Amino acid sequence: MKTAKPFLKWAGGKSQLISEIENSLPQDFNKKEFTFIEPFVGSGAVMFWMLNKYPNIKKAVINDINTDLTNTYITIKKNVEAVIQQLNEWQSQYHQFKNDVDERKEYYYEKRALFNTRESDSVVQASLFIFLNRTCFNGLYRVNKSNEFNVPIGSYKTPLICDKENLMEVSKLLEKVEISNGDFEDTLFYAEKDTFFYFDPPYKPLSNTSSFNSYAKDEFNDHEQIRLRDFCKKLNAKGHFWMLSNSDVKGKNPDDNFFDDLYSNFNINRVQARRNINANPKKRGKLNELLITNYTTEVDYAKAI
Structure with a gap:
């Protein structure tokens, strides 16, 4: 099970x-x-x-x-299918650059900049949180005094960005969890x-x-x-x-x-x-x-x- x-x-x-x-x-x-x-x-x-x-x-x-973190939990709880769809799309795109470090860097830093605007809807913002976590250096979460995520890109060429089965299980489990920020x-x-x-x-x-x-x-x-x-x-x-x-x-x-x-x-x-x-x-x-x-x-x- x-x-x-x-x-x-x-x-x-x-x-x-x-x-x-x-x-x-x-x-x-x-x-x-x-x-x-x-x-x-x-x-x-x-x-x-x-x-x-x-x-x-x-x-x-x-x-x-951490509001970004709790919003990610809430979004997975309420709208996991949309998060999975978005992550699948980005995973496919990111893996295309496995042999091109410059393209990979450009893609990563574009996503990091988008995350730091915090202007996207909840699904995109939660997906960005997970994407950055799976592709950044050592999976660190670190922000500066301006609350900007500033961890550099990691060295993973084809990381698992979308773990569909686990995200579905997480969403089910969170049904009985109250999430506070x-x-x-x-x-x-x-x-x-x-x-x-x-x-x-x-x-x-x-x-x-x-x-x-x-x-x-x-x-x-x-x-x-x-x-x-x-x-x-x-x-x-x-x-x-x-x-x-x-x-x-x-x-x-x-x-x-x-x-x-x-x-x-x-x-x-x-x-x-x-x-x-x-x-x-x-x-x-x-x-x-x-x-x-x-x-x-x-x-x-x-x-x-």
């Missing part, structure tokens, strides 16, 4: 952390109906996995500050009695040159990380369970206790992850990341909430 999977490549995507996330869930997680909320959805790897794995999710809410704190509005939050915010950079967190024109800096911690404390006080992932800055600098201090009242677990976004392949590899929860994994979710 086909199951929906992320339709975007995404720096920091959580596909390779799923087993660690599963191991960090409360016990008996599948024993009770609950609401799942993901305030920083990105490519949605955790959301897709959760909805495929746990049929006891009675409601799912995804949110992101706003600040992460706004997601509290959707919380009900039995709610589980998963947070995957833009990671705190491990160095000055490793920041890939410009998913929106406003930077997610240390002040924002602290504001997120305060929101997590609020959720904890209201009795909601949550899990949060972030970079392990202490692994890079043993004296950097930023997250250890910030979340000292909660449970911090260091897990191994593989990161593939460095331009230098030799610098890609395994490193620690953090999974932080306001519960221990021994907690029986069904009884606790």
Whole structure:
């Protein structure tokens, strides 16, 4: 049976952390109906996995500050056939230039310029978002202070731009998902009695040159990380369970206790992850990341909430 999977490549995507996330869930997680909320959805790897794995999710809410991203989700949910038709057309055209790098570049940068006008209808704009994601360098999403997508072309000659089968499955799955575009704190509005939050915010950079967190024109800096911690404390006080992932800055600098201090009242677990976004392949590899929860994994979710 086909199951929906992320339709975007995404720096920091959580596909390779799923087993660690599963191991960090409360016990008996599948024993009770609950609401799942993901305030920083990105490519949605955790959301897709959760909805495929746990049929006891009675409601799912995804949110992101990136309007281009959430509009793409909404368009796939409501009008996937039109998106597939558009992507198929562009894929055929792009593949014609597989042996002509200049033509390929011209085509890519024309599409990037069109995307940045943000004047197209929702179908074209969503299709442009996916096209650029599949053809740009390393599938990065990065914008400048003017909110212009500025990632250069990738080296792929015949990338899969239109994955029709998966887009159809994604559209079906999104029928039971509410899609929100706003600040992460706004997601509290959707919380009900039995709610589980998963947070995957833009990671705190491990160095000055490793920041890939410009998913929106406003930077997610240390002040924002602290504001997120305060929101997590609020959720904890209201009795909601949550899990949060972030970079392990202490692994890079043993004296950097930023997250250890910030979340000292909660449970911090260091897990191994593989990161593939460095331009230098030799610098890609395994490193620690953090999974932080306001519960221990021994907690029986069904009884606790």
